[in-house]
Amino acid sequence: MRFNEKELVSLSRQPSEKAAELGMRGPKKGDVVKKRLVKLVVNFLFYFRIDEEEPIGALLLEQCRVEREDSQTFSIAFLDEAERKYLFECDSEEQCGEWVDAIIKASYEFMRKNLIFYRTEIHRLTGKDPLEQYGISDETRFQDCFTIKMTLFKENQPKTSEHLV
Amino acid sequence: MKLDEKVVSHYESSDSPVDKEGYLYKKGEIKTSYQKRWCMLKGNLLFYKERPTDRDLTGVIVLEGCTVQLCESEEQFAFSLVWSEPGLRTYKFAAEDQDSQESWIKALLSANHSYLALLVMDLEKKYRGERLEEQLCESLLTDAPFVMPSFTAEPGFPAASCLSGQTSTLSSFPAQGAGAGPMLQALTVSSKTASKRSPKLWPKRSANVVPVNTPAPPLGEWSGVCFSSQEDFSKLHDDFGKEVKELIADWSRRGRGDDVVQEENLIDFG
Numbered sequence: 001m002r003f004n005e006k007e008l009v010s011l012s013r014q015p016s017e018k019a020a021e022l023g024m025r026g027p028k029k030g031d032v033v034k035k036r037l038v039k040l041v042v043n044f045l046f047y048f049r050i051d052e053e054e055p056i057g058a059l060l061l062e063q064c065r066v067e068r069e070d071s072q073t074f075s076i077a078f079l080d081e082a083e084r085k086y087l088f089e090c091d092s093e094e095q096c097g098e099w100v101d102a103i104i105k106a107s108y109e110f111m112r113k114n115l116i117f118y119r120t121e122i123h124r125l126t127g128k129d130p131l132e133q134y135g136i137s138d139e140t141r142f143q144d145c146f147t148i149k150m151t152l153f154k155e156n157q158p159k160t161s162e163h164l165v
Numbered sequence: 166m167k168l169d170e171k172v173v174s175h176y177e178s179s180d181s182p183v184d185k186e187g188y189l190y191k192k193g194e195i196k197t198s199y200q201k202r203w204c205m206l207k208g209n210l211l212f213y214k215e216r217p218t219d220r221d222l223t224g225v226i227v228l229e230g231c232t233v234q235l236c237e238s239e240e241q242f243a244f245s246l247v248w249s250e251p252g253l254r255t256y257k258f259a260a261e262d263q264d265s266q267e268s269w270i271k272a273l274l275s276a277n278h279s280y281l282a283l284l285v286m287d288l289e290k291k292y293r294g295e296r297l298e299e300q301l302c303e304s305l306l307t308d309a310p311f312v313m314p315s316f317t318a319e320p321g322f323p324a325a326s327c328l329s330g331q332t333s334t335l336s337s338f339p340a341q342g343a344g345a346g347p348m349l350q351a352l353t354v355s356s357k358t359a360s361k362r363s364p365k366l367w368p369k370r371s372a373n374v375v376p377v378n379t380p381a382p383p384l385g386e387w388s389g390v391c392f393s394s395q396e397d398f399s400k401l402h403d404d405f406g407k408e409v410k411e412l413i414a415d416w417s418r419r420g421r422g423d424d425v426v427q428e429e430n431l432i433d434f435g
Contacts, residue, residue: 001222001224003170006252006254043278111278111281115281115288125296
């Protein structure tokens with residue numbers, strides 16, 4: 001499968017949400033823990049050999065499960081297969097927690113769900129769709145789930161709407 | 166650099182929403198002719214393969230750091246993805262008609278991660294403002310003391326760590342840097358001193374829907390639409406504060422001693 005490698009490498013050099021030296025173990029049997037510079041940029045996790053310019057590899061952080069393995073270790077599992085579980089060893093419990101948090105929230109799909117949540121809630125609270133002012137309420141990107149939710153919401157509305165002083 | 170391709174393929178074939186799909190003519194990377202490809206946009210990734218039913222992906226383009234432009238081409242309805250750094254590519258595409266061209270350009274322009282992050286941040290701010298108002302109204306209606314709305318809906322919510330006394334690592338309230346600190350601390354103080362009362366209007370949320378900590382927004386076209394968060398929240402707070410004070414005074418006059426909210430509960434932003 002082809003991908004735009006140079007552009008992805010360029011992305012790895014961008015300002016990062018989070019970067020640290022962690023112990024990293026690959027998903028294959030026999031993979032050992034190695035010290036890597038791990039860098040979170042948008043929804044990609046890049047990992048470098050210490051002091052190297054170009055990353056060894058990149059992981060797309062979508063459709064993955066991030067879990068705490070113990071107080072200082074977390075894992076990222078893809079495809080629910082044991083084979084594709086990457087392990088990361090942190091220096092502290094706090095650092096571990098921060099990484100788990102940051103990786104979960106970096107996912108595009110996670111952000112999309114949040115957007116739909118806020119959109120629905122703001123509509124419920126104000127009667128207005130907040131995306132209308134940006135002229136993007138019809139975008140497919142935010143459309144389907146919202147439409148479904150709005151249909152359900154309207155069906156469940158009580159008949160009287162006057163409840164404020 | 167390695168890219169874990171199985172992970173990428175899995176995302177493509179998963180049932181996460183497809184933002185746009187259809188045939189596009191893509192200028193070859195080796196051969197320079199345009200080849201018809203089935204393209205699928207998901208998030209900030211543009212996948213392409215020969216036919217929609219093909220299991221194997223021909224390739225993927227990560228849409229970060231590029232602009233989408235109309236371009237000169239022997240093909241009609243052409244547009245390109247341009248990375249402006251030296252040594253980086255330009256991908257050329259052609260759509261089948263003008264509508265398709267416009268639609269694809271629009272979709273690709275807003276496909277990047279930062280766009281969505283900024284939008285979520287903006288809506289989160291609006292949402293918190295509305296919830297604050299809703300909570301205040303409810304308090305007024307039920308004669309209860311005004312409790313700063315607990316924005317905690319789920320574990321792992323940024324406000325949860327704030328309420329327990331830890332400082333949030335990333336500002337969960339949109340703020341351009343230093344402003345976030347005092348605001349988050351203020352929320353902590355308020356929740357501890359006010360009486361415990363769970364917000365009635367807070368239905369259970371699904372586990373996935375947790376507001377997000379987002380990176381500092383890059384300045385750009387969206388800077389105009391993002392509000393100056395600290396000013397707005399302070400003003401909102403002051404406005405509500407005035408109303409609450411008036412109500413307290415009213416209650417005191419009517420002799421309701423029990424649930425009078427102490428003056429100190431109102432957060433002083435200084």
